[in-house]
Amino acid sequence: xxxxxxxxxxxxxxxxxxxxxxxxxxxxxxxxxxxxxxxxxxxxxxxxxxxxxxxxxxxxxxxxxxxxxxxxxxxxxxxxxxxxxxxxxxxxxxxxxxxxxxxxxxxxxxxxxxxxxxxxxxxxxxxxxxxxxxxxxxxxxxxxxxxxxxxxxxxxxxxxxxxxxxxxxxxxxxxxxxxxxxxxxxxxxxxxxxxxxxxxxxxxxxxxxxxxxxxxxxxxxxxxxxxxxxxxxxxxxxxxx
Amino acid sequence: xxxxxxxxxxxxxxxxxxxxxxxxxxxxxxxxxxxxxxxxxxxxxxxxxxxxxxxxxxxxxxxxxxxxxxxxxxxxxxxxxxxxxxxxxxxxxxxxxxxxxxxxxxxxxxxxxxxxxxxxxxxxxxxxxxxxxxxxxxxxxxxxxxxxxxxxxxxxxxxxxxxxxxxxxxxxxxxxxxxxxxxxxxxxxxxxxxxxxxxxxxxxxxxxxxxxxxxxxxxxxxxxxxxxxxxxxxxxxxxxxxxxxxxxxxxxxxxxxxxxxxxxxx
Numbered sequence: 100x101x102x103x104x105x106x107x108x109x110x111x112x113x114x115x116x117x118x119x120x121x122x123x124x125x126x127x128x129x130x131x132x133x134x135x136x137x138x139x140x141x142x143x144x145x146x147x148x149x150x151x152x153x154x155x156x157x158x159x160x161x162x163x164x165x166x167x168x169x170x171x172x173x174x175x176x177x178x179x180x181x182x183x184x185x186x187x188x189x190x191x192x193x194x195x196x197x198x199x200x201x202x203x204x205x206x207x208x209x210x211x212x213x214x215x216x217x218x219x220x221x222x223x224x225x226x227x228x229x230x231x232x233x234x235x236x237x238x239x240x241x242x243x244x245x246x247x248x249x250x251x252x253x254x255x256x257x258x259x260x261x262x263x264x265x266x267x268x269x270x271x272x273x274x275x276x277x278x279x280x281x282x283x284x285x286x287x288x289x290x291x292x293x294x295x296x297x298x299x300x301x302x303x304x305x306x307x308x309x310x311x312x313x314x315x316x317x318x319x320x321x322x323x324x325x326x327x328x329x330x331x332x333x334x335x336x337x338x339x340x
Numbered sequence: 341x342x343x344x345x346x347x348x349x350x351x352x353x354x355x356x357x358x359x360x361x362x363x364x365x366x367x368x369x370x371x372x373x374x375x376x377x378x379x380x381x382x383x384x385x386x387x388x389x390x391x392x393x394x395x396x397x398x399x400x401x402x403x404x405x406x407x408x409x410x411x412x413x414x415x416x417x418x419x420x421x422x423x424x425x426x427x428x429x430x431x432x433x434x435x436x437x438x439x440x441x442x443x444x445x446x447x448x449x450x451x452x453x454x455x456x457x458x459x460x461x462x463x464x465x466x467x468x469x470x471x472x473x474x475x476x477x478x479x480x481x482x483x484x485x486x487x488x489x490x491x492x493x494x495x496x497x498x499x500x501x502x503x504x505x506x507x508x509x510x511x512x513x514x515x516x517x518x519x520x521x522x523x524x525x526x527x528x529x530x531x532x533x534x535x536x537x538x539x540x541x542x543x544x545x546x547x548x549x550x551x552x553x554x555x556x557x558x559x560x561x562x563x564x565x566x567x568x569x570x571x572x573x574x575x576x577x578x579x580x581x582x583x584x585x586x587x588x589x590x591x592x593x594x595x596x597x598x599x600x601x602x603x604x605x606x
Binding site: 147188249 | 502504505507508509510511512513514515518522523526527530
């Protein structure tokens with residue numbers, strides 16, 4: 100479903116992503132972990148072209164994303180993204196947030212968009228908040244609306260960029276539960292996260308990155324039980340306390 | 341003789357002085373001056389004559405300000421978008437316009453646009469320059485001049501919206517124009533309403549400059565009247581006060597809008 104071949108991304112002199120290659124099969128969940136600055140978010144953002152790769156190829160569902168500039172909007176509609184800072188549209192209510200792109204990108208009618216929006220709000224567990232503005236929602240609720248907003252576009256894959264890193268601890272679980280349900284339902288997902296519990300339970304593959312390179316990749320069982328690389332071992336020792 | 345300690349002053353006296361110092365004295369003084377003037381309007385012949393002369397120019401002043409500002413806003417939006425564009429041609433054209441228009445004094449700009457730029461355009465369009473009312477030229481000149489300032493205001497508003505908003509919009513598949521129209525601009529405009537309001541007050545004052553083109557706004561009427569009848573103090577008192585009255589009312593409105601916005605964004 101997603102193929103990344105020899106991805107390189109440089110910001111000036113900084114080598115953010117250094118020759119990263121990975122494949123994500125349909126319906127698979129890949130979790131990318133690693134220290135700050137390891138390039139994991141950059142890899143994610145290259146997939147939907149928010150960052151333009153310096154070199155390398157990214158192929159999503161058969162379409163070469165790394166070059167395809169003309170159709171980029173259509174391609175982006177197939178890739179849902181959830182941000183660390185939620186990025187809800189503050190001047191619209193929750194349901195309007197979810198309806199907008201459906202109407203102006205997918206061309207759905209008002210009723211159809213509203214119906215889908217309510218469905219997704221129920222899926223993430225907060226249908227009663229449909230008329231609330233983002234400023235009236237807690238962080239966990241905002242993030243769930245953001246997930247619903249991305250899902251309403253019926254994307255083929257979902258990208259999560261540290262979705263719980265900006266949340267108060269009590270709210271992390273509600274978001275992770277939604278992500279778990281999504282994983283179980285067969286969505287193709289790539290998640291950058293620090294939540295090891297989620298990685299252990301939901302991931303088909305765990306990828307550890309450091310300094311722009313993939314240091315180790317394995318199934319969660321193998322990785323967490325017995326990481327091969329010293330750098331990975333050191334990281335896990337720090338994280339798992 | 342021992343000095344009386346200040347604590348001997350009663351606290352109610354202090355409270356009274358405190359409350360007195362909270363009053364908007366600046367407004368009270370202006371209103372009192374206005375009342376004096378008003379009294380003169382009713383009793384003094386000179387003032388009565390001046391007032392009736394100036395009254396005919398108020399409509400023109402207001403209309404010139406409104407129309408120029410409306411056009412300036414449209415120019416400002418377009419050029420402001422150009423200033424944030426990644427397209428080098430658009431960006432450079434927009435920046436060129438803003439730099440020139442903000443770098444030349446308003447008075448010079450009005451002369452330049454009305455007397456240097458507009459005539460050749462009129463000839464191109466086949467209109468005889470003599471028939472093109474100077475009021476129109478004045479409006480266009482003011483609009484073009486203020487368009488540059490509004491462009492920068494719009495640009496600042498657009499850039500004040502966090503990157504995440506554009507990223508979220510684009511990642512949902514919206515095009516750049518769609519993201520601008522539905523996400524960025526609605527938020528940006530809300531933010532820049534106070535400066536836009538203040539700029540309208542500003543353009544109302546600068547509308548006095550069109551008098552140099554001979555346009556019959558209140559400033560021009562006042563100038564001609566005063567130099568004819570030598571009633572300088574009476575004429576200019578009235579003129580200044582008219583502008584003050586208009587701008588004060590407008591700034592109170594702008595303040596009310598600002599307060600409304602501050603409340604609702606909580």
